[in-house]
Amino acid sequence: MEVEVEEVANLLFEDEIPEGWNENDDFPNYIIQLASCGVEKLGKESAHLREERNAILDQTKDLAYTNYKTFIHTAECSKTIYNDFTSVESHLEGLSSCLPNLRKSVESFLATSKNLAQSRHLTSLTLTKHTQLLEILELPQLMDTCVRNGYYEEALEIVAYVRRLEKKHTDIPIIVGIVKEVQAGTRLMLSQLLAQLRSPLALPQCLKVIGLLRRLDVFTEPELRLKFLQARDSWFNGILKSIPREDAYQHIIKVVEASRVHLFDIVTQYRAIFSDDDNRFGLGDPEVNEQAIFHGWILHKVNQFIRLVERDLQRGVGSNLEAVLAQCMFFGQSFSRIGADFRNLLIPLFQLSDPPPPLQKAALTQLEKDIRIANIKFDETLSCFSLMEAQQLSSSATLLPETQDKTRPPLSLMEFAPLAHYMNGLVAAFNTLRQCCPVATLSEAMKLIQQSLGKVISALLELHRLESSGFTAREVASFQRMCCVVANDLFPHINKCLRFLYPLQQIALITGIPVNTLQRQNCGQLSSEELLAPIQHLLPEVEEKVLNFDVRETIIEERGSEIDFTQTAQRDIPSDRLEAPAVIQAKAGDADQTTDVTTREPETPNNETSISETPSSTEAPGEDTEAMYTLGPDNEDEQIISVHDERQSSTEELSVKEESVPSSHNPLVPTDSDTHTIS
Incomplete structure (x- = not known):
């Protein structure tokens, strides 16, 4: 039906339909009405439309003439209302521009007031807790004094107390500062304990130092074993470096003697301090083979000793070769008591081994x-x-x-x-x-x-x-x-x-x-x-x-x-x-x-x-x-x-x-x- 109406409209208007007519709901109805009229009615339709138009114009003129005062008053009122709305709009714009600044000022005032209130409250609380705060503030100084004077038990108590404070008051800056200063004292204590391990130390002293290191809770058990072996190894290497090197024979004999005595002491201390039963019964860390740490260190020291012997033999020991061999074999035999008999590694040093020179024995x-x-x-x-x-x-x-x-x-x-x-x-x-x-x-x-x-x-x-x-x-x-x-x-x-x-x-x-x-x-x-x-x-x-x-x-x-x-x-x-x-x-x-x-x-x-x-x-x-x-x-x-x-x-x-x-x-x-x- 719409298609037919559109076709009829196109026939009536050769160029195009005036703008806005298609949107008028009366336009399609009128087209349908025209389509249903006969020829005579269509011929009279133009005259009828003109008559209606003239009648409407006359009515409009009569209405304007009769109510012209009303129209004038209405126009004046409309103008007044327009001017009032324009003034209100300008005032609203000014008020809108001032509101953000006002909001900021109010917020700043509220924040300042809150801070002042909190500061007043903290000041009052500080005055009330002055004695306790003074003790806490003196913890870093007390920690440093204990460490430097060797009062490690008291230092460990301070460390434990500071760790509890840190867990409860991580958001307090002064507590964070105290924790950092105490941690610096802890590092000083740790360095002193490790320095003791790098010095001549008897078994009771080793037990005490390792006990303090365990209580510090800085290292895991494997790391503690490594640190112990590294520290004792550093002390042992210092002894080897202090042996004069001018005479190859005297040097190698003293190296053998020092290695036999001190390495056996270190092994005894290690086995007394650290137990391998935890791994044996499945109580240790299954991902870490703690026994391999000790075995690897023993292997490293044996290889180091072999290299020292080889270097001195290359320098020449003259007619004392048999004495050197006997001392080295006795050292290897003594190590068999700890399961590290390395005498078979000494044999190639006293003969030719592959590759050929310059590695002649x-x-x-x-x-x-x-x-x-x-x-x-x-x-x-x-x-x-x-x-x-x-x-x-x-x-x-x-x-x-x-x-x-x-x-x-x-x-x-x-x-x-x-x-x-x-x-x-x-x-x-x-x-x-x-x-x-x-x-x-x-x-x-x-x-x-x-x-x-x-x-x-x-x-x-x-x-x-x-x-x-x-x-x-x-x-x-x-x-x-x-x-x-x-x-x-x-x-x-x-x-x-x-x-x-x-x-x-x-x-x-x-x-x-x-x-x-x-x-x-x-x-x-x-x-x-x-x-x-x-x-x-x-x-x-x-x-x-x-x-x-x-x-x-x-x-x-x-x-x-x-x-x-x-x-x-x-x-x-x-x-x-x-x-x-x-x-x-x-x-x-x-x-x-x-x-x-x-x-x-x-x-x-x-x-x-x-x-x-x-x-x-x-x-x-x-x-x-x-x-x-x-x-x-x-x-x-x-x-x-x-x-x-x-x-x-x-x-x-x-x-x-x-x-x-x-x-x-x-x-x-x-x-x-x-x-x-x-x-």
Whole structure:
């Protein structure tokens, strides 16, 4: 229906419907009425509308004419009312702008009045409670006095009272300030208690200090254990730092003693103060393994001790290696009482461990140093050695008695001063190694000796290359003799030293390989073929037919005294006795000057030294004798022979030193023995 009305309206108004007609409710009704009229009525509708319009206009004019005074009065009243409303509006705007300021002033007055009332009330209350407030205000000063004078019990009571005040009056600023000042005194008390733990402290004092720390309630139980161990560890480290470090041996001995005494005291104090039963019965914190704290600290101290020992051993302890090992082992054994036996960690320190140098351990480090010194001495002596001198010494050496120990270094080494000095250096190195000689060092020790012998062979080759063109026939024979002594005397004797240092029985006990098998495999013996290959062409053919000394050494082990190793008539001497070659010395008239005949030029070509077995019971006080080296036996007396040449006479002195070793003595751990001279 609305669509039809709209269509009819569009037909009546070609351009557009006047604005506002569609909103008039009479407009659709009139359109519907027009649509229902006939043609005649539609034609008369325009005239009818004009008549109605004219009638309405006439009525309006009559009404205006009749009531014009009313209309004028109404207009005047409307104007007056409008002016009054405008004035009221302006006054309301002014009042609205003043109201916020008034509100603020009132609120400020109310707040000021409230504060004044509260201040008056507080002032009255303060005056009433003056005595109690004064006591509270003096709590920080009282706390500081108690702490500084050591009245820790009273200080703890103050701390407990202040904590109760803090819980009740957290909103009072002065209480908050008092709490902060008391907490500062608590920190001072805590630092003093921890400082006591960092000082020498007996067990009762430790118990008292830890009890005070527990009452302070600053640390949890695991934290308290850590603080105790840290404080005692700080005190212990201070003791270690106070030990002089100039002498490595004295330092390590004092470190071992201090560690053994003080660490055991700390462990005793810890176990007396802290109990592990709570964790055992499930009463402690399940998330914290309190036992691991103590075990970790023990492990840390053991590692620290191992590092200190390793550092001092690298600095060198000389011939005191056995004493250091004994002290360290005793320390490790004492720690076994608390379940911390670390002796197995000490073993690598006294031998070579991976990785290789510079982390070499004490035994092989000292051996390498001594062997290097022997090589240096050999090179120095070889540089000023004369093959003609070797011939003279050879002729004089034949005068020595032929009843020589099989274990004594061959006297043929004295024909050549470089070889004699070199053998002396090696035996000195073996004597040092013997004090602490684990079987595990065998492989590395053999490598060091092989390298040293290789340098000796290289030095001989270099001597032959440089001077062989000027050799006389006598010097050629002397050089060949020197090479033969190296091959047939020096090498076998070094193998003997290795056999005494590393007995086959001990190797068999550790490895489980039978002794016969180790003998057949030449275990612990140097191979001559590879080392002698560079000088093989310099050896006479007759010497090449001599049995390999590795084979002869095995035969000697099996047959004992049936074979004469040095090919001379010798008396039976126990096979576990070993000495260095005797070095010929010339005694000058001046007691401060001593020279080796093996390293000096003879006064005349025919000046040969005769050696007789004339022992001397004592030596003149001013005479110097060269220190000889002996590789000590297991259960036999040690002998050291030193042959001296008197520059004023041809009489030689044979000095003998004996050491008495108990039958139960371990050859790898030497003991102090008596030394005297036999006439």
